[in-house]
Amino acid sequence: MQDNNINFREQLKERGYKLTSQRQAVLDVLLDHEGQHLSTEEIYELVKRKNPDIGLATVYRTLLLMDSMELVYKLDFDDGLSRYEINKHTEDHRHHHLICTQCGCVAEVEEDLLESLEEQILRKNKFVVKDHRVKFYGLCEKCFNKLKQL
Amino acid sequence: MQDNNINFREQLKERGYKLTSQRQAVLDVLLDHEGQHLSTEEIYELVKRKNPDIGLATVYRTLLLMDSMELVYKLDFDDGLSRYEINKHTEDHRHHHLICTQCGCVAEVEEDLLESLEEQILRKNKFVVKDHRVKFYGLCEKCFNKLKQL
DNA sequence: ATTCATGCAAATCGTTTGCAACCCA
């Protein structure tokens, strides 16, 4: 976490940007809620607890900036909201999402068996894959059992 | 295509809906542009050529209806627009998209090697996968070559 | 001191909705 802060300040400087208390506050919230998929509004509400005077626009701008710096991942679970999570770029370890079409809950899968697919794509399509996003739609255990009973 | 029309009428009837000239017109446009990823606005413009009096709201409503009937696939290429293509539900043959982060062009991959992954997910996560969406981000051949020269 | 960042409110833009007129079954 300390690491992450130092990186943040340096990465900002590299691009000619400044480290403000607002940007720090947004980063802190994201770090404190790792593994969650917070919407912009939720992040805004959380930041306001310690930083009541922050504006929603600033949160939007900060998240946009962090996305361009690949410091966060922007997620889309088809509910009309943009969601974010910190990107601990461990390069070789992606996770994908299981979205229940019944209750809307979202779980994560840690597997990543797409490397071989990416090689195939390079060969056949001459397309260099840098990243991928996978969403699985289906039924979580609860909803599956509930539907079975009917 | 004739098949598709008949199906459309029947599927609508099953749900208590009517086949209107507007709905037919939207379907026609989608059939005439198979393989393309038309945005709602683009579909609207195309439909207007033969059906100048149609309203944008009707196109939105029709697309929403067709999506719920699984007659179309809703696509999202992160450009802020909803895009659609007809869903020829051949069940066992999905395609995924290659999105160039440089020029924004979109190509398709026909492979589908995710079946084994889905089985693993069922076992480990107790999540029944019904569908999945995969997006690959990277560089198309043109952009890759262009960047190499720099 | 300079330059970037902020907060606020207004503007944008894709999409949805209320409603009276309309048309398919």
Added chain:
DNA sequence: TGGGTTGCAAACGATTTGCATGAAT
């Protein structure tokens, strides 16, 4: 005939933007 459907315009909601003020280097 009657209930779904349409077109229009207004409403919406998430996100962006203009601008004067404020803060970081």
